[in-house]
Amino acid sequence: MDQRTAQGNADMTALPSQEDLRQMTSRWLPPSHGAHPFQIHTDTSDFFRVEYGDVVVLNGHPYLIRHNAKEGRFGIDDDVKFWVKRAIDLKTGDLKILKLVFYEKFTSTIGGIAFECFRSPGKEARILDLVAGQKNFMHGHAIRDQAENLIRVLDFIQGKTLYDYVQDMRLDHQAYFFDRLPAILNNFVECIQAIRFLHEHGEKHGDIRRDHILIDRNSGRYRWIDFDFNYRHRENVYGYDLFGLGNVLMFLVGMGDVLLPELKNQDHPALDRLAEEDLNIVFNNRVANLKKIYPYIPESLNRILMHFSKGANWFYENTVQLLDDLETYQTSI
Template sequence: MNDLTSQEAIRRMVQRWLPSYPVPAHRLHIHTDTSDFYNVDYNDVVILGQRPYLIRHNAKEGRFGLEDEVKFWVKSAVDLSNGHRKIIKLVFYERFMSHIGDIEFECFRSPKKEARILELVAGHKNFMHGHAIKDEKDNIIRILDFISGKTLAHHIGSIAMDHETYFYQQFPDIFNRFIECVEAIRFLHEHGERHGDIRRDHILIDRQTATYRWIDFDFNYRHRENIYGYDLFGLGNVLVYLAGKGDVLIPDLRGNAHPWLDIIDESDLNIVFRNRVVNLRKLYPYIPESLNRILLHFSRGSNRFYDHARQILCDLEQVRWDS
């Protein structure tokens, strides 16, 4: 351990960048091997590339009712070399099967893939930024710049107005910013890469620039026919959510004995999430047909699907023109 990463040097850096932070009286736990991410805890220090990072807390899952589920491999940290906030993603492998209709995808986490994409999108405004580095055991660690802002899902959920008012007053700007996100995914696809986990909570709205930025692209998947299909399905889900100002769920309609139930049939539902309505024009007739045709690509009644992000992007651009 050199002078910059000694106990004394680290304590001085903590006092400089975090003057109100209570430096532990005990000897700091310093990690150069992050293989056991459960062992990297609050107040510990991780040394990566001769730079010390003070661990503050673990991240939490923000997906579909799992908000309290701790992601022990994702750490909020402070770079003690300059005081900047960082997100540190340690190596965690998982694998599972997923389906879109009758099509099966093998999904798995790939730190190497995320490291590769971070290098590809450096400087691109619609992605998170950072770099990858190996610890002493050759684990591929991703050090990410902290983005101040809330998720797109949180933003949509916080808009307090009826759907029609939202659609005319708020949605056009949201839609145009979403097109930028689709263009960013096209950029990945043109370079033979995939996001791998496209969700509405994986778009952060940068508080400083109001830019929509993709995060978390360590998932990868395998499928022989269409290598971009899983990404495209994710884009469709996000678009339906934005156009509908949230998901229109069959259980909610049944619970309220809503008259919409009389006009919805199986073909109007999401091809995978069969409790979600995709054919929104049936419910909101002011939604343009050009937009609704895009939504229907992701319905159970569709026999036409997108193969590449440039296809959905082309259709989206036509809707923007119509607007």
């Protein structure tokens, strides 16, 4: 008997009975659900078949499937991620996220530089091992199902995304900039230090966005989520992460995206002062030179933003350079 067959047999012998499942799930499912047999999955290859009320068993450990996860994209209706399931660990009662195996790839171009991006469950599994116990990352572990799919079992983090936290503030920009931004930047600097840790260990986040930072409701920590994207680029292996950090920083300083169409709708007086080189190099409808919109932004901070503009003479090559400039700014205020 080969190793895979032995593991498969071990999984089958570990399957809970229908009666056991009815007892274990009674806290979360209505009594009517117990009249129907539970669908038990030890092979999650077809993640569309893993539905609400089903049970996934991984190495003898049962998880009750609740809902598919959703991901909002900055004002766009939530996209359903059918391969990401909210689940309940039936042995502990803890809420978990199960990330099933899903492959996709695309090419992203930034400033004329092409990055080949793709999902890698193995990369995310490596990073989960690497960052276990570290405060600025999500935590969890990886385990293979009976078909050798690498499933990531993640601890659920209660809290808002950084995007929602900033967007929900009801302040004018000047009050936000002087009263709230300093503390937000302190936390974001911790996030950049966490990315530096990944880079120092030869890893990348791969999908740095403001909605991929969760503010933990229990600890107040800013925590990175979703490490499964990887990318290839010959010149600077960490460049894609750095552009992502720049976009998040620009969003934080601007208390949201400062968009050209909105400025035109407002007939904003800064329009006459804006030039092509003042725009974001990744998203050309966003303003990078925020000092032209908010004159009270210090030059030392605006200069950092301009490294992510279409007019930049050079880009940051590593997180150390970005952190040094941010530390200089923070020391000056």
